[in-house]
Amino acid sequence: MNQSEWPLWEVFIRSKQGLDHKHVGSLHAADAAMAIQNARDVYTRRQEGISIWVVESKHVHASNPDDAEAFFDPANDKVYRHPTFYQVPDSIKHM
Amino acid sequence: METLEMTQEEQFQARIDADVRIEPKDWMPDAYRKTLIRQISQHAHSELVGMLPEGNWITRAPSLKRKSILLSKVQDEAGHGLYLYSAAETLGTTRDQMLADLHSGKAKYSSIFNYPTLSWADMGCVGWLVDGAAILNQVPLCRTSYGPYARAMVRVCKEESFHQRQGFEIMQTLCEGAPEQKAMAQEALNRWWWPTLMMFGPKDEDSPNTAQSMNWRIKRFTNDELRQKFVDMMVPQAEFLGLTVPDEKVQWNEARQAYDFGEVNWDEFWAVVKGNGLCNRDRLGARVKAHEEGAWVREAAMAHAVKRTEREAVAA
Ligand SMILES: [Fe+2]
Ligand SMILES: [Fe+2]
Ligand SMILES: [Fe+2]
Numbered sequence: 001m002n003q004s005e006w007p008l009w010e011v012f013i014r015s016k017q018g019l020d021h022k023h024v025g026s027l028h029a030a031d032a033a034m035a036i037q038n039a040r041d042v043y044t045r046r047q048e049g050i051s052i053w054v055v056e057s058k059h060v061h062a063s064n065p066d067d068a069e070a071f072f073d074p075a076n077d078k079v080y081r082h083p084t085f086y087q088v089p090d091s092i093k094h095m
Numbered sequence: 096m097e098t099l100e101m102t103q104e105e106q107f108q109a110r111i112d113a114d115v116r117i118e119p120k121d122w123m124p125d126a127y128r129k130t131l132i133r134q135i136s137q138h139a140h141s142e143l144v145g146m147l148p149e150g151n152w153i154t155r156a157p158s159l160k161r162k163s164i165l166l167s168k169v170q171d172e173a174g175h176g177l178y179l180y181s182a183a184e185t186l187g188t189t190r191d192q193m194l195a196d197l198h199s200g201k202a203k204y205s206s207i208f209n210y211p212t213l214s215w216a217d218m219g220c221v222g223w224l225v226d227g228a229a230i231l232n233q234v235p236l237c238r239t240s241y242g243p244y245a246r247a248m249v250r251v252c253k254e255e256s257f258h259q260r261q262g263f264e265i266m267q268t269l270c271e272g273a274p275e276q277k278a279m280a281q282e283a284l285n286r287w288w289w290p291t292l293m294m295f296g297p298k299d300e301d302s303p304n305t306a307q308s309m310n311w312r313i314k315r316f317t318n319d320e321l322r323q324k325f326v327d328m329m330v331p332q333a334e335f336l337g338l339t340v341p342d343e344k345v346q347w348n349e350a351r352q353a354y355d356f357g358e359v360n361w362d363e364f365w366a367v368v369k370g371n372g373l374c375n376r377d378r379l380g381a382r383v384k385a386h387e388e389g390a391w392v393r394e395a396a397m398a399h400a401v402k403r404t405e406r407e408a409v410a411a
Contacts, residue, residue: 005191006397008184025247026181028190030396031403042174045167046254065120 008057009035013049116242119185139179140204148212178247209372216283222262235315295322
């Protein structure tokens, strides 16, 4: 029986209150409770976190790197989405 | 456009040359993938097997403080193994496969861990020299071309410097102690010095894959360059401790601004690599035993998880 391998989990950690959970790596565990327990031991041995999320890797869907250009390029020519595109008269404050 | 005329492989190399990281789902040459799987899993195996020589001393540490420190260090090494196995898995291999290759002897791990740890001073030498050598190897890999590998190495390197410092502190304490303690430190240095120099691998002229690996930026310095750096770093530290490096040829070379040093015993190196070191059988035996005796735990945990999921499905 080679189905002995525990499923893979992606680990996300909030390093301190007020910050996002950030992907830090992955690990194997039989279930979510064990994944959180193991994540604590593997990824927060030096107070790197105050909160942990785990997601089974098979549930993560990703964009395709081969489509990256077509997918992300439409944002390239939309400079007007940035505040620096606009000219504000010198006499106008607080804008 | 120029890129249209480039082959996939040329585009890949161009990205590496521009220091753009390669990520798991990006196209990569088969040889790059294979070489990385071998390199990363070998490194992971080294972290795992590397726990054994130090584990030997956890129950014999001379104080509670030393015991806590050593326990922490060994736990870190387990963590390093896990970061690296995860990085290798992103390349399409499995944990089971990598462990099977380690246990069958097909995969290698660092030859240094096939030497025995005979005295408490060996814990000093392992931290100071072996982790010191590992750091030299690992720091440049924080900038390696494969993203998950580089990120794992950043994490590893952050944790390594405590390993080296605690080893140096053990040596320093012994060297400032009774003559017997200092003698113990010197005796350990005598045994560990040469095997540590071997950690950097064969001489450049006997390392035919170096050029390709440097092109791919999965290796950033040659074996001999790193060995030289190590000697230059360590000789003054040994002098500070009042210890003598067991190599009569060690001498400062003013012209090169580096230390000259003697030749590694390459016959011994290859014998250990081929499985005939002092502890090869012990180390592998201990690994296989731990794995096999843990099998029922892994199976039980999985069966429990499956049962609970089913129960939750029925309840829902
Ligand atoms: Fe390590
Ligand atoms: Fe290491
Ligand atoms: Fe270490």
